[in-house]
Amino acid sequence: MTSGRVTSARIDFYYEFASTYSYLAAARIAALAELAGVEVAWKPFLLGPILAAQGYDTSPFNAYPLKGAHMWRDLERLAAAQRLPPVTRPDPFPVNGLLAARVAVHLNDACRPSFTRAAFSAEFAQGRDIADREVIRQLLAGLGHFSEDVIADAERPENKERLRLQTEEAKARGVFGAPSFVTADGELFWGNDRLELALDHARALARAA
Template sequence: MTRATLDFYYEFASPYSYLAASRLGPLAEAAGVHVEWKPFLLGPIFAAQGYSSSPFNVYPLKGAHMWRDLARLAERYGLPPVTRPEPFPVNGLLGARVATRLNDASRPAFSRALFRAAFAEGRDISDRTVVRQVLAGLGHFCDEVIDQAETQANKDKLRATVEEAQALGIFGAPTFVTADKELFWGNDRLEMALEHAVQIAHAPQAAAQ
């Protein structure tokens, strides 16, 4: 049987990526779906769309609704109350580089912890000290990891993920991409993405019967 897989593209400045990252692990495990966590940057993608900032800043009414929506959803999911980072959007570049540098086993826990620091604790995750503290709290040799994250090779790896996302047609975060390249955008599409991942993984076996 082909194993169901799902690519999870997320941006540390994205509030809805925070919700999705907080929920994804148990849901994917229950569905039997292997998830590839893919940190990327929305800045180049927004720039290509003509935005110089988050659309939630460009359209204030949309932004105000988003923060209220986040508060409701956090309560619904049993998460801590959402704290708006200042400034918003927060600069998630260092976090994305560190997450890219970490191995597949370590990346999810770091990502969830950094999201919590930003959106549950209101901490400035662009601050190297904050990122060090998150890494140290997870048992990493924080200075070593950050130094490795800031090498040119690792920067190029993150840039390649951004280019990969653009080639797939990704325009926001979070975005989930299944093995057949179906794209599901938004925290509220997580369950649908997992269902589709399972469905296509079982399709060849079903066709053979």
């Protein structure tokens, strides 16, 4: 029996800028969520500390070369299916996405998605180094931001702490990889290919409330 209240459907989208499959998810989540009537909270975090706690000192795709080779081919196929530009592998991989993550955390909810997509596209479609401050500056300027001010604010101690806390939040919610989607009841869905399931679950929760 429902309460009669209207409850908004929502998912938390945890993504890491070094994550290939986060790139795919970021490119398609907005349109799918709008169709499903689900609100998305974009939550950049740092996967490195979480992987380090699992015993990895690099990406699992580097630690297991066969797995890595398959991932790159899979990424090429999926990017083509999503009508994204051909994939360009970053060198080195994984990239250092710390500055991009700090900027994304600093930006408000309305601006965060467009910057996120721009950074992922620069990295995986254009082969640009998003660890380079000038690349981030250009991306922000292209989106109409006062880029130097945004970067300066993103590097303030209080914003660095926001990113650290968001990473700890992800870990506390059971996130172990990216992308991950967490619904209002704490259900965790891992991977770009679980996005539709996460949206369906979030919508079902809202209807049942």
